[in-house]
Amino acid sequence: xxxxxxxxxxxxxxxxxxxxxxxxxxxxxxxxxxxxxxxxxxxxxxxxxxxxxxxxxxxxxxxxxxxxxxxxxxxxxxxxxxxxxxxxxxxxxxxxxxxxxxxxxxxxxxxxxxxxxxxxxxxxxxxxxxxxxxxxxxxxxxxxxxxxxxxxxxxxxxxxxxxxxxxxxxxxxxxxxxxxxxxxxxxxxxxxxxxxxxxxxxxxxxxxxxxxxxxxxxxxxxxxxxxxxxxxxxxxxxxxxxxxxxxxxxxxxxxxxxxxxxxxxxxxxxxxxxxxxxxxxxxxxxxxxxxxxxxxxxxxxxxxxxxxxxxxxxxxxxxxxxxxxxxxxxxxxxxxxxxxxxxxxxxxxxxxxxxxxxxxxxxxxxxxxxxxxxxxxxxxxxxxxxxxxxxxxxxxxxxxxxxxxxxxxxxxxxxxxxxxxxxxxxxxxxxxxxxxxxxxxxxxxxxxxxxxxxxxxxxxxxxxxxxxxxxx
Numbered sequence: 001x002x003x004x005x006x007x008x009x010x011x012x013x014x015x016x017x018x019x020x021x022x023x024x025x026x027x028x029x030x031x032x033x034x035x036x037x038x039x040x041x042x043x044x045x046x047x048x049x050x051x052x053x054x055x056x057x058x059x060x061x062x063x064x065x066x067x068x069x070x071x072x073x074x075x076x077x078x079x080x081x082x083x084x085x086x087x088x089x090x091x092x093x094x095x096x097x098x099x100x101x102x103x104x105x106x107x108x109x110x111x112x113x114x115x116x117x118x119x120x121x122x123x124x125x126x127x128x129x130x131x132x133x134x135x136x137x138x139x140x141x142x143x144x145x146x147x148x149x150x151x152x153x154x155x156x157x158x159x160x161x162x163x164x165x166x167x168x169x170x171x172x173x174x175x176x177x178x179x180x181x182x183x184x185x186x187x188x189x190x191x192x193x194x195x196x197x198x199x200x201x202x203x204x205x206x207x208x209x210x211x212x213x214x215x216x217x218x219x220x221x222x223x224x225x226x227x228x229x230x231x232x233x234x235x236x237x238x239x240x241x242x243x244x245x246x247x248x249x250x251x252x253x254x255x256x257x258x259x260x261x262x263x264x265x266x267x268x269x270x271x272x273x274x275x276x277x278x279x280x281x282x283x284x285x286x287x288x289x290x291x292x293x294x295x296x297x298x299x300x301x302x303x304x305x306x307x308x309x310x311x312x313x314x315x316x317x318x319x320x321x322x323x324x325x326x327x328x329x330x331x332x333x334x335x336x337x338x339x340x341x342x343x344x345x346x347x348x349x350x351x352x353x354x355x356x357x358x359x360x361x362x363x364x365x366x367x368x369x370x371x372x373x374x375x376x377x378x379x380x381x382x383x384x385x386x387x388x389x390x391x392x393x394x395x396x397x398x399x400x401x402x403x404x405x406x407x408x409x410x411x412x413x414x415x416x417x418x419x420x421x422x423x424x425x426x427x428x429x430x431x432x433x434x435x436x437x438x439x440x441x442x443x444x445x446x447x448x449x450x451x452x453x454x455x456x457x458x459x460x461x462x463x464x465x466x467x468x469x470x471x472x
């Protein structure tokens with residue numbers, strides 16, 4: 001659905017390339033392909049082998065770099081970042097990559113995820129004399145790296161990573177090398193590719209398709225990769241790995257044309273819809289999905305049920321994002337500006353509305369009302385994921401139970417609140433079965449914490465305080 005209206009935002013996307021004369025331009029296109037992962041800020045740092053240069057700003061990728069910004073970035077290596085701003089994490093100072101300069105050289109960092117022990121580490125570092133320039137948890141890695149007693153940057157980063165808890169896909173760049181690291185749980189996607197003789201790293205494989213790179217492999221949990229002019233070197237910074245890929249990457253966040261750990265996102269979403277149809281068979285005339293992330297699941301539901309799929313809801317792609325404000329009245333107006341019901345499709349029909357999730361429930365209620373106003377005689381809401389009952393601390397901006405309607409309401413209560421004739425959620429078991437990851441325990445290497453409350457890492461007490469919620 002529409003992330004900015006639903007209140008469900010994934011915080012970041014990262015892209016990096018080493019060994020190409022047009023590194024900044026390629027990174028620009030790579031970030032464009034990852035724009036869905038963050039629309040509040042973007043930045044690129046380039047190395048020419050002697051110095052790191054940065055251009056970053058608030059806004060969309062084309063807004064940040066549309067006025068000659070790329071011309072300032074000359075070099076054969078680059079890392080880039082797109083982000084969402086969250087409570088406590090806004091402002092130009094938090095737009096990534098973060099760039100730090102010292103007598104020994106520059107250090108640039110781009111991060112997708114959230115560190116659950118960031119506040120604890122910040123207190124320790126500040127007591128040791130560190131001064132933080134941002135409110136981003138990403139800066140913790142820079143301070144830990146600088147304070148490490150090791151001589152080589154690889155060893156300093158590797159040592160720092162062992163102190164971090166939570167979700168992180170890091171790109172770290174100096175003038176001479178790029179370091180890639182993924183947390184021991186592999187909570188966020190990160191892939192490695194080739195573009196001619198150059199190495200490319202991206203949050204999603206769709207970025208490789210855009211820039212013409214070839215997918216090589218996924219970065220493994222607990223893996224550290226060093227890329228420089230001599231080539232590529234891989235080693236482990238953690239042997240204690242427990243894969244727990246975020247389920248919401250398959251359900252909602254990633255682009256349908258991306259592959260996550262070998263599974264195509266569109267295929268996974270179609271299978272979620274098919275499984276939903278098996279678990280929740282409904283007598284209806286038409287199936288429709290909420291654009292855009294729910295379309296695949298709606299198609300799957302239609303194929304499994306035999307009920308025709310139709311475009312009962314249309315997304316207006318020419319409405320800017322600037323009107324979206326955190327006030328209730330503008331959120332309501334935002335739904336009407338972003339979505340329209342197709343009267344010719346739904347009038348006089350029993351409609352199954354397939355969506356990927358319900359967060360607060362307010363947007364679902366407005367869309368149900370929209371379908372009824374367009375003449376739908378019945379509206380059955382089917383959700384291709386289990387109820388989101390628990391906050392996420394790994395990089396999704398739902399860090400309190402109060403933000404999640406399913407944490408305090410039963411399915412029947414939610415149905416009444418959104419005004420649907422019926423409401424069905426996919427079961428946790430059905431979710432795991434439909435995505436079809438290789439068997440790695442009962443969850444098959446997926447993080448199910450927002451559904452089950454079983455977190456793959458320790459959660460530190462100060463992480464759950466709303467006023468200290470700071471995402472990378």
